[in-house]
Amino acid sequence: MTAPGTVLVVEDEPSIADVLEIALRYHHFEVMTAGTVREGLTLAERTRPDAALLDVMLPDGDGRALGRELRIRQPDLAIVFLTARDAPAEIVGALAFGDDYITKPFNIDEVIARITAVLRRTRADDVLPERPPLRYGDLELDETTYRVHRAGRTVELTPTEYALLRFLVRNGGRIVPKEQLLRHVWQYEHTPPESTVVETYISYLRRKLEPLGPPLITTRRGVGYGLA
Template sequence: MTVPGTGTSTTTRTVTVTGAGTGTGTGTVLVVEDEPSIADVLAIALRYHRFEVMVAGTVREALTLAGRTRPDVALLDIMLPDGDGRALGRELRDRRPELALVFLTARDAPGEIVGALQFGDDYITKPFNIDEVVARITAVLRRTRPADMLPQRPPLRYGDLELDESTYSVHRAGGTVELTPTEYALLRFLVRNGGRIVPKEQLLRHVWQYEHTPPESTVVETYISYLRRKLDALGPPVITTRRGVGYGLA
């Protein structure tokens, strides 16, 4: 799902969302975003991936939440109603040097990115893909937390395919398959559906979050071709096509 950048909202609130399952085994994310629609999408996606999520819309709320709890990573919008997300990040890091910082902003000038990365761990620009945000937060935590604190989730398997949902890595027949976050999300959905043919419309809803199929959309066909090229390099064709219906795994 791609989330557009929006203008600054003056609406602020604090929401705590408890992750599904054990939650704390994955980590706690402090989301600081003053646009409610974006904050909600981030919270839902992170909760789905077993994070505990705290949401704040202002610098003041973020400092209050961070003082009451111990988040593992802060996902910070730079433009906030009552301050600058970078200054907030510096204060949070001063309080807890081990806290990971990921900036999320519409500002994409090289100077902005370099400045934020001088003390932050990653920088994501709007519009963003929600799968990429989750993948980057997971990657940052792998770099900043001890290996024994990372969640151990059983891999998804289908034939000679193996998807590790803890590291977002894919292997086939002993080889590693390098996938983008969207390619990974598409393959994961096909694997979870086993040998069933998944209609194109269902793929658009679950992978790209489209409520209505865009006219003449070829995004599914494009990403299926990407997956085929990468997977077929390690073995026989694994993705099947049912013309006029959808796609599945052989």
């Protein structure tokens, strides 16, 4: 069976790293493990994994900084953070450089599901047919190269930001409920109502799109989001 992908696990607690490695290998992933930021960078440079599962608190640095550096080196890398902190500020800090986060203690089945979901969003098929660009107003999304332009200017998006924007564009001017966004973009089936992942990524999109034109993303409080 062909491996569904290669995952770099950077976790300094040996017992947790072992559990993650065993579970990922059971689900046919190739797995590499590291216990420090330095080891993680070295492994990633040598093997170019498909996904990285990063502990936020590492003995020689911050996992979020590691995620930022990995994203610079490999823009299409899927990144999921493991964090013992669930304060909104901590989660926002993690999502700034990653595609998802999981709080400790975690359910191992959830970890596998999240890794699979981010890989589904970030990894294209081996051969992609040529697709016409998606357009909405002055916004253009190239579904072959995954590039985004607004008013003729390039907008640099992470894979999850792109997936969210594409889903909004495909729904035109319709308000998309938050639950539907979680289901289609993040593949969440059951998410705590206090989850702020959608709001966080909407703010990222606004920050990148609004300097190039009038406000584009609208909010229907208590319902969801759409395009103006």
